[in-house]
Amino acid sequence: MTTNEARLRTTDIPLLLPERKRNLLDHxxxxxxxxxxxxxxxxxxPTLVVFAFILVQLxxxxxxxxxxxxxxxxxxxxxxxxxxxxLGLGRVWCAICPFATVxxxxxxxxxxxxxVPKFLxxxxxxxxxxxxxxxxxxxxxxxxxxxxxxxxxxLLLLTTGVVFSGAFWQRRTFCRYLCFLGGLAGNYARxxxxxxxxxxxxxxxxxxxxxxxxxxAAPGCPMFEFPKTMTSNASCNLCAACVKNCPNGxxxxxxxxxxxxxxxxxxxxxxEAFLAAVIMGIVFVQNVTMxxxxxxxxxxxxxxxxxxxxxxxxxxxxxxxMAIPVGLVALAAWFTRRxxxxxxxxxxxxxxxxxxxxxxxxxxAHNLFHLLAEGKGVIFTALxxxxxxxxxxxxxxxxxxxxxxxxxxxxxxxxxxxxxxxYRIARHNAAGRRSRAAxxxxxxxxxxxxxxxxxxxxxxxxxxM
Amino acid sequence: xxxxRTGTLLAGWVAAAMLLAAVRPVRADAGTGSGGxxxxxxxxxxxxxxxxxxxPGVTPLQVRITDAYDQPVTTAxxxxxxxxxxxxxxxxxxxxxxxxxxxxxxDIHAAAEADPHTAAQxxxxxxxxxxxxxxxxxxxxxxxxxxxxxxxxxxxxxxxxxxxxxxxxxAHAAGLPHTxxxxxxxxxxxxxxxxxxxxxxxxxxxxxxxLDLEFDVAGQPHAAEFVVDVLPPDPGRAVLAAFAGxxxxxxxxxxxxxxxxxAVWRRLGANA
Numbered sequence: 001m002t003t004n005e006a007r008l009r010t011t012d013i014p015l016l017l018p019e020r021k022r023n024l025l026d027h028x029x030x031x032x033x034x035x036x037x038x039x040x041x042x043x044x045x046p047t048l049v050v051f052a053f054i055l056v057q058l059x060x061x062x063x064x065x066x067x068x069x070x071x072x073x074x075x076x077x078x079x080x081x082x083x084x085x086x087l088g089l090g091r092v093w094c095a096i097c098p099f100a101t102v103x104x105x106x107x108x109x110x111x112x113x114x115x116v117p118k119f120l121x122x123x124x125x126x127x128x129x130x131x132x133x134x135x136x137x138x139x140x141x142x143x144x145x146x147x148x149x150x151x152x153x154x155l156l157l158l159t160t161g162v163v164f165s166g167a168f169w170q171r172r173t174f175c176r177y178l179c180f181l182g183g184l185a186g187n188y189a190r191x192x193x194x195x196x197x198x199x200x201x202x203x204x205x206x207x208x209x210x211x212x213x214x215x216x217a218a219p220g221c222p223m224f225e226f227p228k229t230m231t232s233n234a235s236c237n238l239c240a241a242c243v244k245n246c247p248n249g250x251x252x253x254x255x256x257x258x259x260x261x262x263x264x265x266x267x268x269x270x271x272e273a274f275l276a277a278v279i280m281g282i283v284f285v286q287n288v289t290m291x292x293x294x295x296x297x298x299x300x301x302x303x304x305x306x307x308x309x310x311x312x313x314x315x316x317x318x319x320x321x322m323a324i325p326v327g328l329v330a331l332a333a334w335f336t337r338r339x340x341x342x343x344x345x346x347x348x349x350x351x352x353x354x355x356x357x358x359x360x361x362x363x364x365a366h367n368l369f370h371l372l373a374e375g376k377g378v379i380f381t382a383l384x385x386x387x388x389x390x391x392x393x394x395x396x397x398x399x400x401x402x403x404x405x406x407x408x409x410x411x412x413x414x415x416x417x418x419x420x421x422x423y424r425i426a427r428h429n430a431a432g433r434r435s436r437a438a439x440x441x442x443x444x445x446x447x448x449x450x451x452x453x454x455x456x457x458x459x460x461x462x463x464x465m
Numbered sequence: 466x467x468x469x470r471t472g473t474l475l476a477g478w479v480a481a482a483m484l485l486a487a488v489r490p491v492r493a494d495a496g497t498g499s500g501g502x503x504x505x506x507x508x509x510x511x512x513x514x515x516x517x518x519x520x521p522g523v524t525p526l527q528v529r530i531t532d533a534y535d536q537p538v539t540t541a542x543x544x545x546x547x548x549x550x551x552x553x554x555x556x557x558x559x560x561x562x563x564x565x566x567x568x569x570x571x572d573i574h575a576a577a578e579a580d581p582h583t584a585a586q587x588x589x590x591x592x593x594x595x596x597x598x599x600x601x602x603x604x605x606x607x608x609x610x611x612x613x614x615x616x617x618x619x620x621x622x623x624x625x626x627x628x629x630x631x632x633x634x635x636a637h638a639a640g641l642p643h644t645x646x647x648x649x650x651x652x653x654x655x656x657x658x659x660x661x662x663x664x665x666x667x668x669x670x671x672x673x674x675x676l677d678l679e680f681d682v683a684g685q686p687h688a689a690e691f692v693v694d695v696l697p698p699d700p701g702r703a704v705l706a707a708f709a710g711x712x713x714x715x716x717x718x719x720x721x722x723x724x725x726x727x728a729v730w731r732r733l734g735a736n737a
Contacts, residue, residue: 059705063553063696110719112726149700156708163712167719 021254024194025243034240034253043096051098051155058152068148069381075145076374080367082181083188083360087258090192091185094237099162100175100222106166113170116224120177125271128183129278133322135180136282140289140314172222176235186234187275188360190261190353191417195254196236198227202250211242211251218244227251231266259417262353263424270345273352277329280355280449281322283362287456288321289314328445329355335441340430350429351442354422358446361414362453365407372398372406400460407457415450422446504689508533511678511689514661519695521668528653529661530680543653543662543680553671553697671697 025031033039050073057070065071085093094100107113120127135144135154144150158179165174175182198211211227214220218241221227225235227242227250243251288294298313307313333347340347375397380390398406426439502513512529526545530538653664668674676691 060702063699064694106716106719110716110723112719112723149704153704156704160708160712160715164715167715168722 021252021256024253024255025251030253034243040095040239044098044101047096048098048101055152055155058148058155061148063148065146065148066377067381067384069378069385071145071148071151072374072378072381074151076370077378080364080371082185083363083367086185086188087191087360087364088193089238090189090194090196090233091182091235091237092194094175094179094182094185094223095239097175099158099179100172100237102159103162103166103172103174104222106163107171110167112168114168116169116173116177120173124177125183125269125275127178128180129271129275131178131180132183132275132282133278136285137315137318140285140318141311171220171224175237176223183275184279187272187279187356188363189233189236191259191357191360192233192261193255193258194238195233195256195261196227196238196242197230197252197254198242198246199250199252202248203228206248206250208247210245210247214241215245215247220245231264232261234272259357259421262356262421264428265350265353265425268346268349268353270349270352273329273349274326276352276355276359277325278322279359280325280362283359283366284325284452284456285318285321286366287362287453288317291456291459293459325355325449328448332441332445336426336438339434339437339440340426342429347438350425351422354418354425354442354446355449357417357421358411358414358449358453361410361417365410365414365453365457368406368410369403372396372403373400404457408454411450411453411457414453415446418446418450419443502691502693504691506687506689509538509680509682509687510535511680512661513676513678513691515693518699519668519693520698521670521695523665523667525663525665526651526653527659527661527663528678528680529659530682537660538682539655541655541662541680541682543664543678545651545653545664545666545679546677547649547651547666547668548675548677549669550673550675550692553673553695668695671695 025034054070054073057068058074061070062068065075082093139145139150142150144154161178162174165172165178206228209226209228210220212220212225221242222239223235223237225242227246230236238253243253288297297317298310301313301317302308305313305316307316329348329352330344333344333351336342336347336351337344342350374395376393377395380393380395383390422442423439426435426442429435430438504511510529510531512531514527514529515524528543528545530541530543532538649667651664651666653662655661656663666676672695674693674695676693678689678691680687
């Protein structure tokens with residue numbers, strides 16, 4: 001069997017054709033709601049109000065993260081829930097994100113609507129990669145999560161970026177090309193269970209392109225997507241503008257198995273695969289620095305190298321943690337090269353996506369600890385706003401044993417998802433024994449990363465607040 | 466978008482403003498502000514009052530002492546010594562340190578607190594140098610400043626403490642070595658107008674501080690202990706103003722450019 005034959009394997013075809021699936025837009029209530037002018041505004045405005053309130057709390061409220069309602073809402077509630085949302089509903093958060101609303105408002109009043117600069121189109125994802133790494137590093141270096149003021153300044157920086165983008169560039173340039181959370185969301189949304197696509201048979205004959213250009217009903221796709229040619233949900237925020245605009249009823253919203261999109265990436269991009277590997281490193285860093293052994297590791301590092309400065313020690317540890325998953329993927333790609341004939345870069349780009357399922361699982365598992373072990377902190381800090389102090393009560397929603405069990409379950413699911421994705425990618429790009437052989441190095445890598453994750457979640461973690 | 470109609474927009478911002486205005490902002494001093502701290506010591510009521518938010522530097526301090534009949538005591542000699550318990554931690558009340566240092570140190574700390582005279586014994590029994598050091602650090606200022614209240618009196622003071630209990634508990638649990646950036650002794654003077662003793666203390670840096678208040682009435686010494694959180698200088702408003710300025714600049718630049726380009730288009734249209 002040739003590579004092309006492998007790509008056209010008949011068992012894959014039903015999964016690729018959305019018309020075979022139930023279109024959620026045909027559902028009376030779902031279709032009516034997404035087509036109504038209330039969506040997504042009905043979520044956007046409350047989100048913006050809450051965001052403004054959080055900003056005030058972070059910048060003008062108590063210094064103590066432990067007592068700050070803004071910190072609790074952002075890092076104990078929102079941040080742990082957001083990857084779960086990406087998994088379930090794709091980038092739907094991006095449709096109601098307060099930054100997007102600010103962007104639209106600025107654009108409405110003073111927007112110059114200039115085309116997106118070429119360098120952003122070309123290097124946007126690399127910029128997102130760099131920003132994501134920088135923000136994670138600065139979280140430890142200067143304090144973001146544990147400092148309400150730090151968190152507030154981060155949000156203000158993002159707001160300024162959004163205001164600039166909305167003031168000068170078209171649509172939601174910031175969300176598409178610059179937002180670090182958008183980059184993460186894009187990667188995670190590929191594992192998401194919702195897919196929005198045009199119906200090929202209908203779009204084929206369409207010359208209006210109302211979905212992209214917009215109509216009186218709604219503006220064109222804010223994310224610069226063209227449903228006619230969309231093969232990924234990475235940039236779709238499910239704002240339903242295309243649903244409102246399409247004169248032919250071509251748009252379909254279907255449910256798909258988690259990770260399915262990762263099995264058939266048409267044009268794998270190195271920067272997206274790189275981000276997947278980097279996220280693995282970031283999850284490691286976040287886990288390791290919250291473990292009790294972190295101080296022992298630092299002490300050992302200081303003794304071994306003579307470096308006494310925490311910032312230097314952390315930065316070196318951070319670089320190592322980022323480099324390990326990237327290096328391991330490159331190594332696996334090098335081994336795979338022997339079996340499928342593709343270059344190391346090609347294999348890195350193709351198979352790097354397989355890590356995303358484990359990334360999502362590791363990310364959710366890590367933050368599940370904060371959500372479930374510190375969840376009541378949201379209520380306590382909210383009560384404090386009205387003068388009711390709660391002292392001495394446990395902020396935990398579940399005991400640590402139950403949380404750990406959930407974490408292990410999630411890692412197991414992520415491991416299965418990544419392993420199966422790697423298998424499908426191998427099968428999609430090669431045939432027979434060659435595909436099985438190409439799968440082995442990445443299977444070994446994913447197993448290793450899952451074992452490391454298991455190990456990390458077995459150790460006791462420190463609280464965020 | 467249709468949703469962004471002016472009316473809707475205004476309604477949204479009005480709702481946001483109302484929400485922001487309705488909710489009382491959390492006080493940055495975690496409860497050690499103008500409401501003050503209160504303790505009952507040997508039948509005397511001690512009320513400590515500060516500015517709303519404690520920051521490093523010279524801080525005015527007001528102490529009101531009342532007797533059993535709630536009448537102000539006007540003839541006492543009042544002095545206060547400040548001792549830093551822990552450096553500032555944004556994580557809140559030195560919680561992380563508390564976790565790290567465990568309970569062992571906390572026990573010894575509590576013993577010494579209950580009776581400062583037993584500090585030497587605690588030193589002898591302290592298993593390691595770190596604990597011994599902590600005890601020395603704690604005992605030193607009390608000895609140096611003649612902090613010699615009866616054990617029972619101290620215990621009573623502790624039991625009636627209405628100080629920031631949350632903060633105090635954490636500090637006790639932490640068993641931190643008391644790094645006190647050395648305690649200075651500040652005398653307070655009676656001021657008729659406020660019916661209280663006025664003076665000042667200096668907090669050298671942000672963190673958790675203990676204030677040992679000593680006063681004697683008719684030759685009888687008494688003491689009380691308060692724990693307060695001193696917060697770093699707050700950049701919040703300055704940062705907010707700076708960002709607001711920057712964003713206004715961006716918006717103004719965009720508005721000017723938009724007008725210019727609109728004018729250019731109009732001219733081109735007219736020429737055509």
